[in-house]
Amino acid sequence: MRKRRTTHPIYNTWRGMIERCTNPNHKAWPRYGGRGITVCPEWRVSANFQRDMGPSWRPGLSIDRIDNDGNYEPGNCRWTTAKVQRVNSQRINLINTPWGQMLLGEAAARSGLHRTTIFSRLKAGTDPFRGM
Numbered sequence: 001m002r003k004r005r006t007t008h009p010i011y012n013t014w015r016g017m018i019e020r021c022t023n024p025n026h027k028a029w030p031r032y033g034g035r036g037i038t039v040c041p042e043w044r045v046s047a048n049f050q051r052d053m054g055p056s057w058r059p060g061l062s063i064d065r066i067d068n069d070g071n072y073e074p075g076n077c078r079w080t081t082a083k084v085q086r087v088n089s090q091r092i093n094l095i096n097t098p099w100g101q102m103l104l105g106e107a108a109a110r111s112g113l114h115r116t117t118i119f120s121r122l123k124a125g126t127d128p129f130r131g132m
Contacts, residue, residue, distance in 0.1 A: 017043075037065075040073035043073065062082070063078075097129060
């Protein structure tokens, strides 16, 4: 038996995307619509979103914007895992280290410094890895 379109995970993803970008009362509004992220006009219709994104959907994946500052539109969206989304998130701190660019948490583990020490030094404009 086929799932109704309105109960399929793709429909739920579409509905969440629309809400985040258009509803100022949505808890995620400040990170989406509140900072100018929009849904392209064509994707404001669920069937069009499902037509474009449905073929590549798999269970366990969620919608991700490739350019985190870009809109929900063809060419800027893909289905990804939660791990890939965390790396793409604006809240992740990528920093330059003696070992190359990496996440703040990875740099803390590699250096033996606490992540707040590294963050505080960066904020103060000093080399977080001085003396290493």
